[in-house]
Amino acid sequence: MSRRPFISLVFVAALTAQTTRSVWDGVFTADQAKRGQEVYAKECASCHGSDLTGGESAPPLAGPGFLSNWTSLTVGDLFERTRVSMPGNDPGKLPRAQVADLIAYLLSANRFPEGKVELDKQTEALKQIRIDAEAPKK
Amino acid sequence: MTVQGLSLIKPPYATISAINLDRGDIVWQVAHGETPDQIRNNPALKGLNIPRTGQSGYNIGTLVTKSLVIAGDSLITTTPSGARGAMLRAYDKSSGKEVGTVLMPAPQSGSPMTYMWNGKQYIVVAISGGAYSGEYRAYRLPDER
Numbered sequence: 001m002s003r004r005p006f007i008s009l010v011f012v013a014a015l016t017a018q019t020t021r022s023v024w025d026g027v028f029t030a031d032q033a034k035r036g037q038e039v040y041a042k043e044c045a046s047c048h049g050s051d052l053t054g055g056e057s058a059p060p061l062a063g064p065g066f067l068s069n070w071t072s073l074t075v076g077d078l079f080e081r082t083r084v085s086m087p088g089n090d091p092g093k094l095p096r097a098q099v100a101d102l103i104a105y106l107l108s109a110n111r112f113p114e115g116k117v118e119l120d121k122q123t124e125a126l127k128q129i130r131i132d133a134e135a136p137k138k
Numbered sequence: 139m140t141v142q143g144l145s146l147i148k149p150p151y152a153t154i155s156a157i158n159l160d161r162g163d164i165v166w167q168v169a170h171g172e173t174p175d176q177i178r179n180n181p182a183l184k185g186l187n188i189p190r191t192g193q194s195g196y197n198i199g200t201l202v203t204k205s206l207v208i209a210g211d212s213l214i215t216t217t218p219s220g221a222r223g224a225m226l227r228a229y230d231k232s233s234g235k236e237v238g239t240v241l242m243p244a245p246q247s248g249s250p251m252t253y254m255w256n257g258k259q260y261i262v263v264a265i266s267g268g269a270y271s272g273e274y275r276a277y278r279l280p281d282e283r
Contacts, residue, residue, distance in 0.1 A: 069268035077269040
């Protein structure tokens with residue numbers, strides 16, 4: 001019995017998850033950012049500075065120095081980095097809701113527009129939101 | 139303060155300077171750090187040839203050897219090939235000329251140091267930034283073939 005060559009076609013889906021929104025789409029509310037500002041003052045300002053410009057051993061959390069390092073990543077990346085490794089003296093102590101408020105404050109401080117729906121506290125949802133330093137061209 | 143995304147301060151935004159302590163002269167000075175993406179891609183600068191601006195950011199330390207000054211960038215930027223990262227740079231100590239670079243996945247967050255082990259010279263540097271958690275990375279030249 002002759003063997004026929006077995007030809008298979010394999011379709012490979014793109015492995016890279018696609019983001020569906022960006023920080024320019026109004027992904028947090030003003031009230032949420034205000035709550036986050038209170039969290040920031042209590043938990044973060046002593047190292048990162050009251051004006052988010054960073055300190056001797058802590059990077060800035062606003063302005064070009066912050067955006068250069070985070071542009072093209074996602075809000076989910078920023079959320080997880082913060083949730084897992086901050087605050088430096090007691091990493092992981094902040095509940096997800098407070099971390100989401102905090103991220104909303106950081107986005108607000110970096111002059112991204114507020115919206116009508118609060119930032120989610122689930123990482124997977126936040127990974128759909130891309131951080132772009134520059135506003136999309138109209 | 140920024141206008142159209144550009145700092146009011148004229149670049150370079152950061153420099154490394156070699157100073158002759160006998161005379162008080164600056165022997166050489168280089169802008170340290172790649173031009174940030176938001177400067178290079180700024181529409182207000184379209185068509186202009188902007189030399190390397192260096193990067194503002196929190197202060198970094200340098201490693202000085204018999205012949206080199208070694209320091210990493212403090213910001214992540216995009217290379218011409220599209221890769222994103224921060225450069226570790228080596229300058230000729232006598233002239234300031236850049237003599238070598240290595241792309242790291244995150245900016246330098248602590249001063250580099252160097253040591254020799256089994257006859258090979260290593261450079262170790264702390265990096266972190268963006269989503270990249272802090273870690274030490276050690277580099278050495280590849281074996282000769």
